Amino acid sequence: xxxxxxxxxxxxxxxxxxxxxxxxxxxxxxxxxxxxxxxxxxxxxxxxxxxxxxxxxxxxxxxxxxxxxxxxxxxxxxxxxxxxxxxxxxxxxxxxxxxxxxxxxxxxxxxxxxxxxxxxxxxxxxxxxxxxxxxxxxxxxxxxxxxxxxxxxxxxxxxxxxxxxxxxxxxxxxxxxxxxxxxxxxxxxxxxxxxxxxxxxxxxxxxxxxxxxxxxxxxxxxxxxxxxxxxxxxxxxxxxxxxxxxxxxxxxxxxxxxxxxxxxxxxxxxxxxxxxxxxxxxxxxxxxxxxxxxxxxxxxxxxxxxxxxxxxxxxxxxxxxxxxxxxxx
Amino acid sequence: xxxxxxxxxxxxxxxxxxxxxxxxxxxxxxxxxxxxxxxxxxxxxxxxxxxxxxxxxxxxxxxxxxxxxxxxxxxxxxxxxxxxxxxxxxxxxxxxxxxxxxxxxxxxxxxxxxxxxxxxxxxxxxxxxxxxxxxxxxxxxxxxxxxxxxxxxxxxxxxxxxxxxxxxxxxxxxxxxxxxxxxxxxxxxxxxxxxxxxxxxxxxxxxxxxxxxxxxxxxxxxxxx
Numbered sequence: 001x002x003x004x005x006x007x008x009x010x011x012x013x014x015x016x017x018x019x020x021x022x023x024x025x026x027x028x029x030x031x032x033x034x035x036x037x038x039x040x041x042x043x044x045x046x047x048x049x050x051x052x053x054x055x056x057x058x059x060x061x062x063x064x065x066x067x068x069x070x071x072x073x074x075x076x077x078x079x080x081x082x083x084x085x086x087x088x089x090x091x092x093x094x095x096x097x098x099x100x101x102x103x104x105x106x107x108x109x110x111x112x113x114x115x116x117x118x119x120x121x122x123x124x125x126x127x128x129x130x131x132x133x134x135x136x137x138x139x140x141x142x143x144x145x146x147x148x149x150x151x152x153x154x155x156x157x158x159x160x161x162x163x164x165x166x167x168x169x170x171x172x173x174x175x176x177x178x179x180x181x182x183x184x185x186x187x188x189x190x191x192x193x194x195x196x197x198x199x200x201x202x203x204x205x206x207x208x209x210x211x212x213x214x215x216x217x218x219x220x221x222x223x224x225x226x227x228x229x230x231x232x233x234x235x236x237x238x239x240x241x242x243x244x245x246x247x248x249x250x251x252x253x254x255x256x257x258x259x260x261x262x263x264x265x266x267x268x269x270x271x272x273x274x275x276x277x278x279x280x281x282x283x284x285x286x287x288x289x290x291x292x293x294x295x296x297x298x299x300x301x302x303x304x305x306x307x308x309x310x311x312x313x314x315x316x317x318x319x320x321x322x323x324x325x326x327x328x329x
Numbered sequence: 330x331x332x333x334x335x336x337x338x339x340x341x342x343x344x345x346x347x348x349x350x351x352x353x354x355x356x357x358x359x360x361x362x363x364x365x366x367x368x369x370x371x372x373x374x375x376x377x378x379x380x381x382x383x384x385x386x387x388x389x390x391x392x393x394x395x396x397x398x399x400x401x402x403x404x405x406x407x408x409x410x411x412x413x414x415x416x417x418x419x420x421x422x423x424x425x426x427x428x429x430x431x432x433x434x435x436x437x438x439x440x441x442x443x444x445x446x447x448x449x450x451x452x453x454x455x456x457x458x459x460x461x462x463x464x465x466x467x468x469x470x471x472x473x474x475x476x477x478x479x480x481x482x483x484x485x486x487x488x489x490x491x492x493x494x495x496x497x498x499x500x501x502x503x504x505x506x507x508x509x510x511x512x513x514x515x516x517x518x519x520x521x522x523x524x525x526x527x528x529x530x531x532x533x534x535x536x537x538x539x540x541x542x543x544x545x546x547x548x549x550x551x552x553x554x
Contacts, residue, residue, distance in 0.1 A: 023378045023387070024363075025524070025532045026463040125526050135466045135507060137526050196336045196344070241351060242463065244378040244385030246339050268380055268463035279340055304340060305391060 001067045001121075005149040009061025009103055013131040013222075014122055014139040014151075015263075017050040022126050023267040029247065030130040030138070033111045033222060033263050033286040037075035039315075040179060041115035043322045044072035044092050052120040052129040053113045054145070061103040061145075068097045069155055070117035076109020076287050083171025092117075092166075092175040092329075099171060109287045118155030132264055134223075177325045179318055188292065190281045191299045191307070195250060197240070197272035205231045209274060210298050214258065218290045222264040225285070227294070231256040231274075245269040248277040262286060280307045333405060335394045338385060343397040345405075346383040351500065353473060355382045356460050358405075360417070360537030365404045379536045380461045381470070417538045419456065422504070422519050424495050424542045425550035426452075430518035433483075437497070437514050440480055448516065451475045453542045457502060459534050467506030467524025467532050471540055474500050486512035493518045495542065517542075520553030 005012070015038065018031025032038035032055055039049040059078040071093050073080050080087045081102045082095055089112075095101070103112070122129045125138045136142025140149055166173040198206065214229035231252055245251065249261045251271035260277060261269075263286075277285060278299060288294065299307075334346045345362065347355045356379075363379045366386065375387040386397060426449045428434055434445055441448065457471035464470075474497060482498045487510060490496070494505040496513035505511060506524035519542075523533045534540065 020387075021376045022466075022531065023376055024462060024536050025466060025530070026468055027466040027526075027531065126531060135526070137466070193337075196338060241349070241381050241383075242461070243344055243346070243380040243383040244338060244342070246342055246387075248339060266463070266465075267378060268461065273338070276337075276339060301337070301340075301393075308340060308391070 001069070001118075001155060002150050002152045003066060003069075004064045005061070005145050005147055005151065006064050006100070007060060007062035008144065008146045008149075009056050009059065011057040011222075012061050012145040013055050013133070014052055014120065014145070015055045015130045016052040016128055018130050018263065019126050019128040019132075019138070023244070026267050027126065027135070027137070028132055028223075028264050028267060030128070030132045030222075031263050032113065034075055034113070034283040036283040036315075037111070038113045038115070040090065040318070041072045041074040041113045043319055044074070044090070044175075044179065045070060045115045045117040046326050047115060047117065047119050049319075051115065052122055053115045054120075054151070056103055056112045056114070057110060059103045059105045061101075063101040065095050065097060065099045065101070068095060069153065070094055071114055073112055073114050075112035077106060077289075078103040078109075078112050079106045080104070080112070082169075085169050085171045087172060088174055088178065091178040092326075094166065094173040096172065108289070110289050111286060116153045116155060118153060121152035121154050134264070175325070179322060188284065188288070189295045189297045190285055191278040191304070192250065192275040192296050193278065193299060193301055193304050195273035195275040198274055200272050201231065201252075201274055205274075208232075209258075210296055213293045213295050216288045216290050216292045216294065220290055222262055224262050224265065225260045225288070227258045227260065229258075231258065240270045240272060242268045242270040245273070248279060248282055249273050250275045250277065260285065278304045278307055280304075280311045333401070335397055335401075337392075337394060339387075341388045341390065341392050342385055343392050343394055344383050344385040345397070345401055348382060351381045351460070351472065353458055356458055356472075357537075359384045362401060362404050363537065366400075371400055380463070417458075418535070419539045419541065420534055421541055421543050422521060422523075423545040423549070423553075424453070424517040424519050425545050425547055426517040427547040427550070429547060430494070430550075431516045432494075433496075433514040434516055437480060437516060441478065443477065448478065449544055451478055452497070452502065452516065453544050455541070457540045459536050459538045459540060460501070462532060462534075462536050465506065465509055466526075468503055469523070469532075469534055469536075469540070470501055470503055472501045474502050478502075480514060482512040483514065486510050487515075490515060491518070492522070493520065495519055517544075518550070520545075520550050 015032040018029040042051045131139030214227040217226045217228040219226040373388040373390045378385045460470045490511040494515045495517040496515045498513040
């Protein structure tokens, strides 16, 4: 069972929840940029939520399925066509053998995820299939996907005729039920908690950070999003001794540019950390394209905790309703 | 002893910061706490990340500063026994100091006003602590360098430093695990692959281990591969 990459797209990688337990060796966690969408895609497919998926950055990817499969596509950043017909996101899809999937441009978002029922058949490196291209870890030989790559998967179904509640299109079938996740990403105000070095910044910079808009610059990748919109940062800062950093931390360069660390964040760093993003806002942030305006809003540690609890409850609900839908397949 | 300072870097990660300086004693406090957690983890413990003067503890659930305080309390009261540092391994790492590999030797000799023989002798006669592994996977920060070898980083980083390069900067020395850009001065190269993701563990050294370099000739370097 496999599909073939006809066109790689801008940056397509295999990701799961990431690599844990190796940061003491300087190995980043990696994993999906928008873990909520990756997990949703897996649950819809009946997989364990942390199974490996394909992460597509924006559009331009083209795949060819050599065998039939149940799949689902979640996230944002592209419109997907299966055999030239628009395919809905957040649903269970059945694709026949010899189907072609194309990722076409869309107006919003950045990362979409394709999960396959049964999961990818990829060897784990350090307990994870996540690709970290700078050190060539995980994925297929540590690289982003490229044309003519063959991606093996584990499922072994032959037809959708046995499933109920599916709608047939010319090119594929899709489930009548769907699980939109958009409600969790409509807000472009990003909640933050004061960072360890917050007090090293001037009152002016603190105020500017909390009230003025910042724009996602064109310097964005899986390691970090650089924002345009400068902090003055004029006061002489003491030289910091490097210590651990992680996803969500907003560090400020010596030139005053904020960088938000993302999934491939280095394990240690020495820039002053003005803030950290509330983890429930990270998926929306990851889905922000260059040019998108972001405003930061300060919240307390308690509020952040409440947001996390609320998200977890919501996720548990989604999980159990997906289970009950899947039981009726 | 000064009590460490605790702060959060994520909802599930707390950094325990010891004194505000880079030295062997502070780093050993970090490593003692790191080993204590590895040996005796709390239920939600994922990992801890040692740095020069701090240890960051990651949990699979929320981790508050107060909770973390209760986890570290049993360990931080004890004084570090500087003479009884038994749990670390001492690794002898062969290094070829031939100018073929030590690209920056000329600059280093001129800046430090020392002949290369003296630099090699000083670099190989010291036992270094692995203060932390970071920057890129597998890069060990080693210290403390003999005072005579202290040299500022390059003004402009080199775009390509080959894997295995042994370099110095500031009070530290390090080994480049893979080919990457870097700002340290390369004085030699080890034939040993110090980072291999297919091996368990992936690194030749653990943070907190010790390293001593052993000079080898160009011909024995070539015989390694």
